[in-house]
Amino acid sequence: MSATTAQPAALPLPDSLASQRRVMLAYLVWGFSALMIGAAIGPLQALNYGGFNAYHWLRPVLQTYYQGLTIHGVLNAYIFTFFITCGLLVYLPARELGLAPNMLLWRLCFGLMAAGTVLLLYAMFDNSSSVLWTFYPPLKGSPWFYLGMTLVVIGSLLPLPILLDLRSRWKALRPGALTPLVTYMSTTTMLMWFLAGGGAFIELVFQLDPWSLGLTDTVDPIVARTLFWWTGHPIVYFWLMPAYVSWYGLLPKQIGGKLVSDPMARLTFALLLVFSLPVGSHHQFQDPGFSPIWRGILTALTLSVALPSLITAFTIGLSLEFTGRLRGGRGLFGWFTALPWRNPSVAAQVLAMLTFIFGGAGGIVNGSWQLDNLVHNTT
Amino acid sequence: MSDSAQPDDFEAAFHRSAERHERAWVMVSIVLLTLLLAGTMFFVVFDYGVIVRTEGFRRDPAVLADTSQGLVQTGPNAYAVQMVGHLWAWTPSPLHVPQGAAITFHVTSTDVLHGFQVQGTTINITAVPGVTGAVTYSFSHPGTFNIICNEFCGIEHQAMLGRIVVDPGPPPKVTP
Numbered sequence: 001m002s003a004t005t006a007q008p009a010a011l012p013l014p015d016s017l018a019s020q021r022r023v024m025l026a027y028l029v030w031g032f033s034a035l036m037i038g039a040a041i042g043p044l045q046a047l048n049y050g051g052f053n054a055y056h057w058l059r060p061v062l063q064t065y066y067q068g069l070t071i072h073g074v075l076n077a078y079i080f081t082f083f084i085t086c087g088l089l090v091y092l093p094a095r096e097l098g099l100a101p102n103m104l105l106w107r108l109c110f111g112l113m114a115a116g117t118v119l120l121l122y123a124m125f126d127n128s129s130s131v132l133w134t135f136y137p138p139l140k141g142s143p144w145f146y147l148g149m150t151l152v153v154i155g156s157l158l159p160l161p162i163l164l165d166l167r168s169r170w171k172a173l174r175p176g177a178l179t180p181l182v183t184y185m186s187t188t189t190m191l192m193w194f195l196a197g198g199g200a201f202i203e204l205v206f207q208l209d210p211w212s213l214g215l216t217d218t219v220d221p222i223v224a225r226t227l228f229w230w231t232g233h234p235i236v237y238f239w240l241m242p243a244y245v246s247w248y249g250l251l252p253k254q255i256g257g258k259l260v261s262d263p264m265a266r267l268t269f270a271l272l273l274v275f276s277l278p279v280g281s282h283h284q285f286q287d288p289g290f291s292p293i294w295r296g297i298l299t300a301l302t303l304s305v306a307l308p309s310l311i312t313a314f315t316i317g318l319s320l321e322f323t324g325r326l327r328g329g330r331g332l333f334g335w336f337t338a339l340p341w342r343n344p345s346v347a348a349q350v351l352a353m354l355t356f357i358f359g360g361a362g363g364i365v366n367g368s369w370q371l372d373n374l375v376h377n378t379t
Numbered sequence: 380m381s382d383s384a385q386p387d388d389f390e391a392a393f394h395r396s397a398e399r400h401e402r403a404w405v406m407v408s409i410v411l412l413t414l415l416l417a418g419t420m421f422f423v424v425f426d427y428g429v430i431v432r433t434e435g436f437r438r439d440p441a442v443l444a445d446t447s448q449g450l451v452q453t454g455p456n457a458y459a460v461q462m463v464g465h466l467w468a469w470t471p472s473p474l475h476v477p478q479g480a481a482i483t484f485h486v487t488s489t490d491v492l493h494g495f496q497v498q499g500t501t502i503n504i505t506a507v508p509g510v511t512g513a514v515t516y517s518f519s520h521p522g523t524f525n526i527i528c529n530e531f532c533g534i535e536h537q538a539m540l541g542r543i544v545v546d547p548g549p550p551p552k553v554t555p
Contacts, residue, residue, distance in 0.1 A: 064534060132531050138508060139491040139533060176398065221492060221507050286494070287505045288486070288512025373501045376494060376529040
C-alpha cells in the first residue's frame with residue numbers, strides 16, 4: 001500500500017460505501033468485458049489490412065470485416081467508456097463527499113445501459129446491423145440496434161441528477177463551502193454530457209427508432225448527421241474528462257504530493273464544458289452547403305479545445321515535478337525518474353499522459369481545415 | 380482577545396458578499412453562453428441550411444439525376460458533370476475531362492451516403508441522397524485519377540471505385 005491510503009479525517013472509512021463499491025465494480029466489470037470483446041476484433045482488422053482475411057474461419061460468429069468493425073467501434077467507444085465513466089464518476093464523488101448516492105437512479109442507469117448493450121450485441125452479432133459506430137442513415141440496421149443505442153444514451157444521462165443531488169446535500173450541510181474538486185470535475189463532465197447527449201437522443205428517438213420500426217418512411221440524412229455530431233464529437237470529452245479527473249483528483253495524492261493549482265483544474269473543466277459543445281460539425285466539413293465562414297469558426301473552436309489540455313499538461317507536469325523534487329530528483333529530468341514508478345497505478349497514469357501528448361499533438365495537426373480535405377473528415 | 384472572533388465574522392461576511400458577486404458572474408456567464416449557443420445555432424440553421432433559406436442544393440431523392448449527358452460545356456474553358464454515387468459504383472465512369480479546364484462536379488447519391496473523393500486532388504465532398512453538392516477543380520496534368528468512396532456504404536464500400544481520365548490539352552500559352 002502506498003502512503004496515499006491515509007485519508008483526511010473527513011472522508012469515510014472505505015467500508016461505509018461497501019455497497020456503492022460493489023455497484024461500481026459491476027460497472028467496471030461490464031465496461032472491461034465490452035472492451036475485451038471489442039479489442040479482440042482489433043487484430044482481425046490489422047490482419048485484414050495485411051491482406052489476410054480471418055473472417056472466413058470465424059463464421060458464424062463473425063461474417064465480415066464491417067460487422068467486426070461495427071462491434072469493435074460500438075463496444076470500445078460507447079459501452080466500455082460509458083460504463084467506466086458512469087461507474088467511477090458517481091463513486092468517486094460519493095467517496096469524496098462521504099455521502100451515499102441515490103442508489104435507485106444509479107442502478108437504473110446500470111440497468112438501462114446493460115439492457116441496451118444486450119440489444120446492441122444481439123443486433124450486431126446476428127449480422128443485421130453492420131452500420132459502423134456512426135450509424136448514418138439511410139444505411140439501415142435492425143430496430144434492436146437503434147433501440148439498444150437509445151437505452152444506452154438515456155442510461156448514460158442519469159448520473160447527472162445523482163451528482164447534483166449529492167452536491168446539494170453536501171452543500172446544505174456546509175453553507176458557503178467550496179465544492180470539492182473531484183465532485184466539481186465529475187459534475188462538470190456530466191453537465192457537458194447532458195448538453196451534448198441531446199443530439200443523439202433526438203436523432204434516435206425522433207428519427208431512427210420510428211424509421212427502423214417502419215413507423216416513418218423517410219429520414220433526412222443531413223439532419224441526422226448534424227444531430228449525430230452534436231453528440232458524436234463531445235463524446236471524446238466524455239472519455240477524456242474522466243481521465244482528467246483521475247490525473248487531477250487521484251494522481252497527485254497517489255504519488256504522495258499535491259495538486260499545485262486547484263483553480264487551474266476547475267478552469268480546465270469549465271473550458272472543456274464550453275468548448276466541447278459547438279465543435280461537432282467539424283466532422284461535416286465535406287458536406288454539401290457548408291460555408292467557408294462556418295468552417296473557419298469551427299476550425300478555431302476545434303483548436304481552442306487544445307487550451308484546457310495545455311493547461312492540464314502544465315499543471316499536472318508541475319505537480320509531478322513538485323513531488324519528484326520532493327523525493328530527491330535532481331537536474332533537468334531527475335524529478336521524472338524519481339516518481340514512484342513501482343506503483344502500477346502511478347506508472348499507468350503517467351505513461352498514459354505521455355501517449356496522450358502525442359495523440360493530442362496529432363489531433364491539433366488533424367484539426368487543420370486543409371488536411372481535412374485530404375484525410376477525410378478526421379478533425 | 381476579541382480579535383479571535385472578529386476575523387471569523389469578517390470572513391463570513393466577506394464570503395457572503397463574495398458569493399453574491401460570484402452568483403452574479405455565474406448568471407452573466409450563463410446568459411452569455413446561452414446567447415452564444417443561440418447565435419451559433421442560428422448561424423448553423425441560417426447559413427448551413429439545416430432549415431434552408433434556399434432549396435438550391437435540395438432535390439427530390441425520388442428523381443434520379445441525369446447522368447447520360449456526361450460532360451457538358453458551360454463556358455469557354457468550363458465544364459460540368461452530374462456525378463452520382465450508388466451501391467457500389469460512380470456514374471459516369473470512366474469520365475474524360477480536358478486538362479486545365481474548370482470542371483464542376485454536381486455530386487449526389489441515389490441510395491445511402493457516399494463520399495466522392497478523387498485521389499491526389501483536393502476533391503472531397505459527401506454524396507447525400509436528396510442533396511446535390513458542387514465542387515470545382517482544374518486538373519493541371521494529364522493522366523488517370525481514381526475516384527474512391529470515403530463514406531461507409533455497405534459490404535462493397537472498399538470496391539466502389541471510378542476513374543477520371545484527364546486528356547492532354549493544348550500546350551499552355553506562354554505569356555510574353
